Amino acid sequence: xxxxxxxxxxxxxxxxxxxxxxxxxxxxxxxxxxxxxxxxxxxxxxxxxxxxxxxxxxxxxxxxxxxxxxxxxxxxxxxxxxxxxxxxxxxxxxxxxxxxxxxxxxxxxxxxxxxxxxxxxxxxxxxxxxxxxxxxxxxxxxxxxxxxxxxxxxxxxxxxxxxxxxx
Numbered sequence: 001x002x003x004x005x006x007x008x009x010x011x012x013x014x015x016x017x018x019x020x021x022x023x024x025x026x027x028x029x030x031x032x033x034x035x036x037x038x039x040x041x042x043x044x045x046x047x048x049x050x051x052x053x054x055x056x057x058x059x060x061x062x063x064x065x066x067x068x069x070x071x072x073x074x075x076x077x078x079x080x081x082x083x084x085x086x087x088x089x090x091x092x093x094x095x096x097x098x099x100x101x102x103x104x105x106x107x108x109x110x111x112x113x114x115x116x117x118x119x120x121x122x123x124x125x126x127x128x129x130x131x132x133x134x135x136x137x138x139x140x141x142x143x144x145x146x147x148x149x150x151x152x153x154x155x156x157x158x159x160x161x162x163x164x165x166x167x
Contacts, residue, residue: 067091072088
C-alpha cells in the first residue's frame with residue numbers, strides 16, 4: 001500500500017466520522033461539508049443533495065431525545081480518484097417521552113454504501129445510499145439508568161457540546 005493510499009483511507013475515515021458526529025450533534029454545516037456540492041444522499045425516506053440531507057436531519061431528528069451512530073471501520077476499495085466504501089452502522093434513536101411518559105430506543109442496523117471522489121485534493125461523498133439490514137424498537141426507561149452526578153459533563157445535541165469547546 002502506498003503512502004497516498006493510506007492518506008486517502010485516513011481522509012475518507014475522517015469524513016465518515018465527521019458525518020456521524022454532525023448527525024448526532026445536529027450540526028448542519030458539519031454534515032454538509034462531507035459531500036461534494038453535487039453529492040447526493042439516498043436514505044430511502046429522504047433523497048436529495050448532501051446539503052439538503054443535512055437540512056433534513058436538523059429538521060427531522062430533533063423529535064428524538066438523542067441519537068448515537070456507531071460506525072465500524074469502513075471497507076474501502078480505491079481506484080485512483082474514486083473510492084467505493086461500505087460502512088456498517090448501528091444507530092440508536094431515543095424517543096422523547098410520549099403522553100404517558102414512555103420512551104423507546106429505535107435501533108437500526110444499516111450500511112452506508114458510498115462513492116467517494118477526490119476532487120481538488122479532497123475526498124468527499126459523491127453518492128451515498130443507505131441500506132437497512134434490520135431494526136428493533138425496545139422500551140427505554142430512564143428510571144433504570146445510572147444517575148449522572150452533579151457537575152458531570154453531559155453531551156449536548158448542538159455546538160455547546162464538549163466536542164466543540166475542547167478540553
